[in-house]
Amino acid sequence: MESKPSNARRMPFFFMMIAAVLVVLALVTVIQVLKMYRETGYIDVLALTLSASAIGFSVYVALQMRSKPLKLGFEQPKVSTVIRCSNCGFETTRDFREGDYVLKEAESCPKCKGSMFIYTIFRESEETKKKRG
Amino acid sequence: MISQTFFDVAQGVAPQDSMIGLIVQVLWLAFFVLYMFYGQRLQVKIMLKEIEGSLFRLKLMRDRGREIAISTIKKLSKEKNDPTERVDRVLEHVYIPPVSLDPSGIIRRLEHIIDVRDFRLKDEVKLMVPDVDETKINNLANMLEAALALNQIYKVVRHFYLVGKKTSSFYVILQLQMILPQIMKESQAFASALIAFTTGQPIGDGVGPLVAARLMHGNKEYEIAKDTIVSEVPIEGRIAYVLKAKGPGGNVGKPGEAIRQLLEEKEGRVNRIIVIDAAQKLEGEKSGEVAEGTGVAIGGPGVDKYKVEEVATKYKVPLNAILIKEGIEDVVSVMRKEIANSVDEVIKRIKRIILEMTKEGDHVIIAGIGNTIGIAQ
Numbered sequence: 001m002e003s004k005p006s007n008a009r010r011m012p013f014f015f016m017m018i019a020a021v022l023v024v025l026a027l028v029t030v031i032q033v034l035k036m037y038r039e040t041g042y043i044d045v046l047a048l049t050l051s052a053s054a055i056g057f058s059v060y061v062a063l064q065m066r067s068k069p070l071k072l073g074f075e076q077p078k079v080s081t082v083i084r085c086s087n088c089g090f091e092t093t094r095d096f097r098e099g100d101y102v103l104k105e106a107e108s109c110p111k112c113k114g115s116m117f118i119y120t121i122f123r124e125s126e127e128t129k130k131k132r133g
Numbered sequence: 134m135i136s137q138t139f140f141d142v143a144q145g146v147a148p149q150d151s152m153i154g155l156i157v158q159v160l161w162l163a164f165f166v167l168y169m170f171y172g173q174r175l176q177v178k179i180m181l182k183e184i185e186g187s188l189f190r191l192k193l194m195r196d197r198g199r200e201i202a203i204s205t206i207k208k209l210s211k212e213k214n215d216p217t218e219r220v221d222r223v224l225e226h227v228y229i230p231p232v233s234l235d236p237s238g239i240i241r242r243l244e245h246i247i248d249v250r251d252f253r254l255k256d257e258v259k260l261m262v263p264d265v266d267e268t269k270i271n272n273l274a275n276m277l278e279a280a281l282a283l284n285q286i287y288k289v290v291r292h293f294y295l296v297g298k299k300t301s302s303f304y305v306i307l308q309l310q311m312i313l314p315q316i317m318k319e320s321q322a323f324a325s326a327l328i329a330f331t332t333g334q335p336i337g338d339g340v341g342p343l344v345a346a347r348l349m350h351g352n353k354e355y356e357i358a359k360d361t362i363v364s365e366v367p368i369e370g371r372i373a374y375v376l377k378a379k380g381p382g383g384n385v386g387k388p389g390e391a392i393r394q395l396l397e398e399k400e401g402r403v404n405r406i407i408v409i410d411a412a413q414k415l416e417g418e419k420s421g422e423v424a425e426g427t428g429v430a431i432g433g434p435g436v437d438k439y440k441v442e443e444v445a446t447k448y449k450v451p452l453n454a455i456l457i458k459e460g461i462e463d464v465v466s467v468m469r470k471e472i473a474n475s476v477d478e479v480i481k482r483i484k485r486i487i488l489e490m491t492k493e494g495d496h497v498i499i500a501g502i503g504n505t506i507g508i509a510q
Binding site (some may be wrong): 028032070071072073074075076079086091095098099100101102103104117120121122123124125 | 476
């Protein structure tokens with residue numbers, strides 16, 4: 001299997017070029033509008049608005065491309081382990097530790113000294129986190 | 134004033150009589166002419182660019198998956214042999230399905246090929262890390278399967294990308310672009326799976342075994358078929374044979390064979406079979422939603438499903454299915470809280486089905502289907 005070391009991030013050159021061309025065209029239009037205003041006193045509001053929108057859009061696209069991290073799915077999510085007492089039902093939640101598995105015996109219950117076991121292991125999804133704010 | 138402004142815009146945002154206005158007009162005209170002749174080619178170029186971006190991400194995923202597989206095996210290996218060559222060979226492993234030209238006996242042949250493939254994968258792991266326990270071997274075999282899937286996806290997408298580029302075929306590229314979001318979603322799921330298998334965390338597909346584990350907790354179990362365990366559990370005055378794959382290593386077991394053996398042993402004296410499995414949710418449905426159905430809810434290549442259908446039909450045993458809805462990205466990634474929380478609802482439904490559809494003293498089979506990684510018994 002061929003494998004070359006790959007860059008973690010690649011410049012989206014194509015989109016940056018489009019954004020740059022858009023900015024240049026918008027600036028030319030703005031200059032034209034200003035020139036026409038000086039000569040005739042008529043201001044082309046629509047052309048000015050379109051140019052401002054084009055500049056705004058380009059800046060937005062550029063910022064989006066800069067701030068977007070490349071997520072591949074290998075990120076370790078926050079995983080929790082729920083431990084429950086089989087005697088009194090006392091429950092405690094902690095971070096997942098390597099070697100944890102459901103129904104594994106855990107330390108004794110701090111309340112009744114009964115035997116505890118791993119009841120469940122789960123991750124909180126991104127959607128749930130977002131909903132909680 | 135307004136009509137003048139519209140006219141200006143139509144003319145290229147600049148007055149017609151200026152030099153720049155003329156240039157803009159010529160550019161517009163040239164653009165239309167070029168678009169008429171080269172429009173589709175331009176579209177092809179844009180689509181290829183998009184596919185190229187996704188292909189780049191797939192390559193990163195494939196390389197990262199391979200790196201994780203190699204480093205995990207290296208960490209566990211005491212002999213300090215470099216597993217790179219062997220891992221690369223495993224990642225290129227090809228599965229050839231049996232011939233379907235003559236469908237007679239295809240299930241038997243399919244099962245044989247799947248078994249050989251599984252043994253081969255586990256043997257490769259044992260050769261790389263001979264000192265680890267069965268749980269770790271199963272987890273590592275699952276991890277290699279996820280890395281293999283990432284490699285295969287990358288290669289198939291690259292193949293169609295290159296074919297499309299070579300032939301400039303609009304339709305080849307269009308088809309690839311259309312299914313690309315789904316492919317990316319699946320690849321991300323395999324990437325998450327790789328992490329889950331490396332650390333031995335339960336995955337979304339394990340919700341069936343999780344239900345079975347909760348039911349059989351505290352009862353004696355025994356191995357009925359390869360990597361499949363069964364436990365006799367009294368539920369509401371009935372005798373339930375609860376079965377699942379043997380955990381906590383990554384394993385799906387042989388639930389079809391286990392149910393077949395149980396029914397043959399009891400000579401069909403089983404009043405109901407309840408199968409619990411994760412099912413693909415539709416867009417708009419919530420993860421962890423529970424649904425009921427009739428039939429055998431067992432995914433995969435179809436061997437286990439076939440066996441259960443065969444034996445259930447032979448002895449006329451009614452079949453119930455309880456499905457836990459999950460998105461494709463949840464099936465092989467670490468189990469979501471919503472899915473883990475659905476277990477109580479599933480158990481409630483099992484008890485309701487048993488109470489409504491069987492009598493006291495009846496025998497019931499409850500099968501928790503799925504990969505039991507991170508779930509013991």
